[in-house]
Amino acid sequence: MLVADDDADIRELVEFKLSQAGYAVQAVPDGLAAWEAFESEPPAIAVLDVMMPGLSGFDVLRKIRESEHPRVPVLMLSAKSRDSDVDTGFAIGADDYVIKPFSPRELLHRVNTMLARTR
């Protein structure tokens, strides 16, 4: 799994939560690193923050949808909570959108569900 967030707290706790659930996680601090990680090895799921330096989460999502692996499920994890932000995320092709502050337990449930649907 790929987790991209410029906030070290969030990055570490999502990585920890997903690792505890048995997933192999690669956590990166910005959009460009996320895109590079995706290109080198497409993950089963990508969890992307929206506001990141360089490429934003939305930019990465667009690139994923235009890539050779457009069906990789993407969950946006963002503090941008306005309806228009959520609309934008889904319009670009997000499979789910979780607003910060978030429940790590709920995030795990959503990731599990997304993964179950793709299998």
Place this chain on the structure above:
Amino acid sequence: MISWSSILAATLGVLLVCVALAGVVAAIRIRRHSREARRSRLMAPFRPHLVAVSAGEDPGGDSRRVLADVAGPARRALAESVSGMLGKVRGLPAEQLVEVLASHGALGRAVEDLGHRSPVRRAQAAQLLGLSRDPAAVDPLVGALGDHAAEVRASAAYALGLIGDPRAAGPLLHAVGAPGGGLPAGLAADALLSMGVGISDSLVHGLVDPDPRTRTVTAHLCGAGSFTRALPLLRDLVALDPDLTVRETCATALGRIGRAEDAEVLTRHTQVEHPQPLRRVCAAALGELGDPSAVPTLAALTHDPDPRLAELAASTLVRLGPQGRAALAAGGALRPVRSAMTMARLQGVLP
């Protein structure tokens, strides 16, 4: 005539100021960086425990016990890290992080810090109390709504919104119109909306508050939160409030949550004897309300000399379904009607 020497001296002076400013900026950055580095160093042994608690992966409470036992300089660093984490997670992990802070006495200190001489400390204390979501913090935070520093008042309002206890609704509404600089209306409205239906009584009182800013925010909340108990007062205020903004906000709220009988109130206030801004708001609100009894009045308004009002009336007719569109078709040659129909086609409302 300005001499070369005075130009040189002025240039040197400006350069010196620039160098000094750059030095100050660099010093601030270095200080911030070293503080961050020190905090990371102090926190390093406890970081895995903080992450475990924040992730909700501390079922036995071992990590919480380690964090509760932190002492010395690391305790302050931990309090900062826990506060930072509290703004990012919710649910059980947030509750457990608050337990850690409480075990260090940080919440009690935050209440004391609301009286600190530094407004930054007071604002931080208010924020921490809000993040704790502890109902016991409501009273001290209500007190902070009267702080002379705007940032502290704003932090207190935000914190009260996080706690979501409707007991704070009345004081929040009152603080919007407080003399000597109240609360920003948007901030108060956000905080109040997060308190749920329990604010209903306070809204009824807020509509008769002496301050028009409080009445405006209250009227907005009545519409945004569908507080239909306020309908009788909203109707009265559209007609009688001495403040035009309050009347407009009440009309908008009536459009959102009103009943069929409110079409008459709104229609009456689109008439020429009322202020132009109110007439426009009422015309738009009739579209929100969606009652077709307004069609004849709106059709007449498409002839109004105020082009904005005429266009709003035409757009509202489009939204009122077949009856409204039939009335529009009858006035098809009018410029506002043509423009409203073009807009409706562009938006895909009309074929």
